Amino acid sequence: MSTVITANGLSKRYKTSLALDNTSFRIESGRIVGLIGPNGAGKTTALKAILGLTDFQGELNVLGLDPRKQRGKLMEQVCFIADVAVLPRWIRVREAVDFVANIHPRLDRAKCEAFLARTRLQPNQRVRQMSKGMIVQLHLALVMAIDARLLVLDEPTLGLDILYRKQFYQSLLEDYFDEDKTIIVTTHQVEEVEHILTDLMFIRDGRIVLDADMDAVGERFIEVMVGADRAASARALKPLDERQVFGKSIFLFDGADRATLEALGEIRRPSVSDLFVATMKGTYA
């Protein structure tokens, strides 16, 4: 397994705020990493740094290259979809495929056309005549036909209906992802990506506050449903979070002893969104 991204002491300061605060992390190849954080936590800045779109302090190595200096070379190996509506509105489907096929050394045109044949897109259709869902279909057909090693997705399904959203991740898993590829995805729709992620990174105020693979998350964090009578003893174990459902309390524990918790009540694996809410408590306060 090789390392795709190594970041060491990454910092980025805007005029009024610190978007990245001396952050370090590593991403290995063959992983699907969810970079999850509240608005303004530094997700997009981190992605922009990885893509060489912004300057920063610290060390960053992406596929053995420095994104600040070797951007042109890097982008042969990296693809990204930033939100859905970034394809130029004047371009036609035919022109987009023609252009990318001729300037990108790693695009497989036949593959791209096969992906497009599965959609309703017409060769002469312009982006401005498409719905958001169709635009993302076109973008995805282009990106999936490129044999890149790293795919960066920044809120790729924002504003899409549920059919397109499901289809988006399903296509990625079935026709694109393999052990040589790495996907980084940021999204607020955590429930949707929760089952495809292999790794989870929480970012808050420019720092990575949680960085673990999904198996480790399942072992470390435990949710337990406790009746009112035993709530006090559960509280004594210092839970991360507590909430009430139907007269019972649900406690979220980080690294507590499983046997002790089982004695208190019914235990289960917390959802990523519950974990997220618990971790980010007080962010906007």
Place this chain on the structure above:
Amino acid sequence: MKTFYWLVKREFWEHRGGFLWAPVVIGGIFLLLNLMGVVAGEVFGAQHGIHSMFDNTHMLDHPLSADEAAKAGMLMDVVMYSSSFIISIVLGFVVFFYFLGALYDDRRDRSLLFWKSLPLSDFATVLSKVVAGTVLAPLIAVVCGVITGIAMLLLYVIVLSFHGIGAWHLLVYAHPFRVIANLAGIIPLYALWALPSTGWLLLCSAWARSKPFLWAAILPVAVGIMLGWFNLIGPHVVGNGWYWGDVCNRILLSVFPGSWLGIGSYQYIGSGHAHALDALNLGSAYGVMGTPDFWIGALAGIALLAGVIWLRRWRDDS
């Protein structure tokens, strides 16, 4: 090289309206106006019984003297140039606004993020826009201008033949190839001459977070006014005339074809048909390259373009 070809092609796709349809439509309107004028003249003539225009039809019956042939040739060349003249004014506006939007529009609609997701260097991107604006667009304009010019000549010959005047043989006195060579040959001069404007307009386009036109136009004018004010109240630093003529004018208006023609270029126009079109001959046009101003302007333009490439590298959609 292949990548560069596709980059220029992309510019053409995006700006087909300005690069291709604008000169085609202007050429068409020009022809239509001429046709309307001819028809109006015919109708007016028929209503009032005026035929004097064609009374001396025998003028063309005898073989033309060398002087008459040269005059006829010049007249036809002027007809051919006239359509290119109109189209070149439109071209100036098209190129001006093309450069102002070239590095701004994709930041505003965020499609910059798509272009930046492809392995394209910022150098090649900026250069493709320079070439599209100052080589491709003028080339298309020349082709449209020449076709319109030839269509104009044919229009007049056909009208004359309706009056029983055979003017077809006069066409051999025209110099279509010289006209084409003069128009196409001027493009390299145009591209170099336009560099200060190209650089400045692209710089504003790459730099402005909003309203690139206002920055591009108001900044140099404001500087000129401040300069005038300083000159008025204090020691004479640099000349107002120099600033307005050699700086402000060059960075804003050099994209207009023919803006290199100075007063001196027109001195021959009144001095007989033999030299009337000298200003348009390549030899005299390229004479402007002999001045240091020309090369200083070109170098300044290239320096501005270096700044444009740097800005393009680091500006994002925010």
